Amino acid sequence: MEERAKLSVEAEQSDKATILVVIGRVDGSSVGILESAVQEQINAGHKTLIFDFKDLSYISSAGLRALLIAARLTQKEGGKALFCALAEHIAEIFEISGFNEILDIRSTRADAFGAL
Numbered sequence: 001m002e003e004r005a006k007l008s009v010e011a012e013q014s015d016k017a018t019i020l021v022v023i024g025r026v027d028g029s030s031v032g033i034l035e036s037a038v039q040e041q042i043n044a045g046h047k048t049l050i051f052d053f054k055d056l057s058y059i060s061s062a063g064l065r066a067l068l069i070a071a072r073l074t075q076k077e078g079g080k081a082l083f084c085a086l087a088e089h090i091a092e093i094f095e096i097s098g099f100n101e102i103l104d105i106r107s108t109r110a111d112a113f114g115a116l
Contacts, residue, residue: 006030009037016116017048017082019109023055026063034063038070047079050112054085064099071103080104082112 007030012019018041026034041049049070059067071081084106086094094100106112 007033009034011037011041013046014113016113017050018046019050019052021052021055025058026056026066027058027060028062031060031062031066034066035069038066038073042073042077047074047077048116049074049079049081050109051081051083052085052109053083053087053090056087056090059090059093061097064093064097067099067103080116082106082115084109084112 007022007024007026010021010023012021020037020041022034024030038049051067051070067081067083074081082104085108086105091100091105094103094105104115106115
């Protein structure tokens with residue numbers, strides 16, 4: 001129950017992609033929620049995922065690893081993973097870790113859709 005309070009992932013469907021709205025903190029104790037949400041979408045045949053981080057307050061190295069795995073899974077399935085709406089402190093984590101060079105990061109959800 002406590003994990004749910006820390007992190008939730010809401011899926012929204014569009015004709016081009018599935019949007020995963022990540023709300024809260026992604027860390028070692030909650031990363032399983034994110035991984036399950038991604039796997040659920042892939043298993044359902046949704047190959048293109050847009051991660052909306054407008055309500056993401058924190059991400060640990062475990063969370064970054066999960067995003068890298070998600071990007072690889074979507075690519076393997078012939079799809080794509082895009083990441084958008086990073087708050088300044090989250091964008092800084094991506095820059096320090098070099099993930100801004102590895103992952104497809106867009107400023108807004110509209111920019112992410114435009115890149116599909």
